[in-house]
Amino acid sequence: MSDTDGKKPLGLRGRPGGGNVKQSFSHGRTKNVVVETKRKRVVVPKSGAAGKSGGGTAGGDPSRRPAGISDAEMERRLKALQAAKANEEAEAKQRAADERQREEERERRRAEAEAKEREEREREEAIRAKEAEEKRKREEASKPKPAPAPEAVPGQPEEPRGAGKPSSAPRKVERDRGNDRDDRGNRKGGGDAAGRRAGKLTVNQALSGRDGGRHRSVAAMKRKQERMRQKAMGGAQEREKIVRDVQVPETIMVSELANRMAERVADVVKSLMKMGMMVTQNQSIDADTAELIVEEFGHRIQRVSDADVEQVITGVEDSDQDLRPRPPVITIMGHVDHGKTSLLDAIRNANVTAGEAGGITQHIGAYQVKTDSGALLSFLDTPGHAAFTSMRSRGAQVTDIVVLVVAADDSVMPQTIEAINHAKAAEVPMIVAINKCDKPEANPDKVRTELLQHEVIVEKMSGDVQDVEVSAVTGKGLDELLEAIALQAEILELKANPDRAASGAVIEAQLDVGRGPVATVLVQNGTLRQGDIFVVGEQWGKVRALVNDKGDRVKEAGPSVPVEVLGLNGTPEAGDVLNVVETEAQAREIAEYREQAAKDKRAAAGAATTLDQLLAKAKADETVAELPILVKTDVQGSSEAIIQAMEKIGNDEVRVRVLHSGVGAITETDIGLAEASGAPVIGFNVRANAPARSSANQKGVEIRYYSVIYDLVDDVKAAASGLLSAEVRENFIGYAEIKEVFKVSGVGKVAGCLVTEGVARREAGVRLLRDNVVIHEGTLKTLKRFKDEVKEVQSGQECGMAFENYEDIRPGDVIEIFEREEVERKLD
Structure with a gap:
């Protein structure tokens, strides 16, 4: 049986896996391309040929079978070839179906794009027609009114309207329309329509991405089309300006001022530059300048003081029906x-x-x-x-x-x-x-x-x-x-309102290593709950946890309940008042104002304002010796008490100055400050961390630890006493009376004396008394007994004395002999 029986010739078989693909090019050009997929030719022996010639299967024909292949192996190979052919035919059918589906999708997208472009062209035609109509109306309105037509002459035919000089406006419009388009019908030049068409993102561009660049988003294109449409329809309607009441404190940042006015920061900076102030958005301006800016932008100004930020925590009067026993x-x-x-x-x-x-x-x-x-x-x-x-x-x-x-x-x-x-x-x-x-x-x-x-x-x-x-x-x-x-x-009838914003007093505050700043607060009004935002003194925070006196965590604390509050950004002072506010911004603003006010107060107290104060301060600095110390404690109350105790130590000659006090462990920063000031570091119930100990050993800074305040005060008092100048005491040891005055060559005048009381010593100090008036004080140059130099002469004995650098001595003068003794002083 021949290979061509019942089959087409192999060379004339249809294109396997072929199809048409439509390619898109720039400027809207397309091209149909025929794609052919070639498959490998597989020759399979025909089972009928062997049957006709020999009456058996192809696997049993030894002349058609490769050498060494059994019938079972040959049959297995034939089945494998048939399965491969079936798979290829199924894959070809699937590819053809996928290609048809893709082609239908491309046709659908192309139809949508053409419909959209057609809609855009119609919209542009309508806009251009409207513009032409408006232009024609403007030209007609600008032309002078024509003179009245002459009366018609009898017998002369009336000239039809428009027959003399044809109107040029419609033709000009048509000519403009014709010249304003290229061969594709798109607008030329830099007009509005050209701008719209140039920035349009078509479906083909989005799908192919052949430009390789970044396209504007669909939302941006829609916004641009909306703006262009509003402009074409007579311009966008400006929104009505909202006039705001702007609160302006004594100083305000430019960005904050713009935020309160709801204006752009760049516009505010530009206005300030026009006024001659070269500032940035992070710089502050005074209230007068801010008032000019606010009025320029058409808003109303409200001048407020920095202290007004605390008005949000002013006391609320509670009605009697809201009060509950506490x-x-x-x-x-x-x-x-x-x-x-x-x-x-x-x-x-x-x-x-x-x-x-x-x-x-x-x-x-x-x-x-x-x-x-x-x-x-x-x-x-x-x-x-x-x-x-x-x-x-x-x-x-x-x-x-x-x-x-x-x-x-x-x-x-x-x-x-x-x-x-x-x-x-x-x-x-x-x-x-x-x-x-x-x-x-x-x-x-x-x-x-x-x-x-x-x-x-x-x-x-x-x-x-x-x-x-x-x-x-x-x-x-x-x-x-x-x-x-x-x-x-019961007699006091104590009541409070538990249903208001909480307020209370800080009984104690400390810096816990594991929990951070912790304050013991006694709630006085309202109920303090977990998550409340509060301000306390110069600190603020959000209640992270509440711990009662038994160490248990609680969700809330009512009036007269003492709790430990966690969640502060810093350690407050003991005695500060805690107030709950609504927002973190309010709490931060109040805390910053209080911190700045405290700094100003300290600066004002430490600064000398008059010349007399400056002179007094300079004199005090020269005469008063200072013992600088650095104090770190476990809780705020102990720190305050130690500082007060240190202020009481000292007198007119020496005083103790606390360079720095804080709550928490002794750190390396404390050691650096102590080294620069030559001060010891005192730790009360706290210890230095490892870097601080190492730094103290290297720099020679002394760290002293205390747990009882008596010992601390006594040691500091003893150290301050060491700065006191020693007290000099005079002990009178004897008197001598001058009997005669001799003049000795090489020595000068020598007084022959009789020791009337006590003892005369050569190392002692002497005073010369004449008529009980001190006329000289000094030391002895020589003390002799007969012709020998001696150290001392007892009472009742005679001796010779000569004064150092003094010779105005006379018989009858009295010499007072004394010794000086230095006695260490202590502070009371």
């Missing part, structure tokens, strides 16, 4: 070591004293106690040492009731009197707790009697001040003390 705040005051903390310890059933260095309270502690009756009491424990006077003063300012602790065996002491004065100044009711009544030497009546001297009359003395005899050791009288506090709180 727990009382009790401050425990008294002299040092009178048992204040131990008493609070007994009330709380917790060992607070054990954590204090030397058993002395160094910080203000805030605790909340629940009594057996279920009433909540907020306690503030204040230190009793005299150096912590200011801390106790702050405690009295935030408290409702003062518990004055007086030891029954020690009675009224100086700090007890100070606590009484603080309580009276704050107009706070007082309860006297006579502690240590368990001791044998306790005498409560003596305490009551001594309190009378300070106008504190207890109830047992027919007064109105409650007094309770207690013992922190045995627990005696604690229930009576709590009852007295509850009774006093």
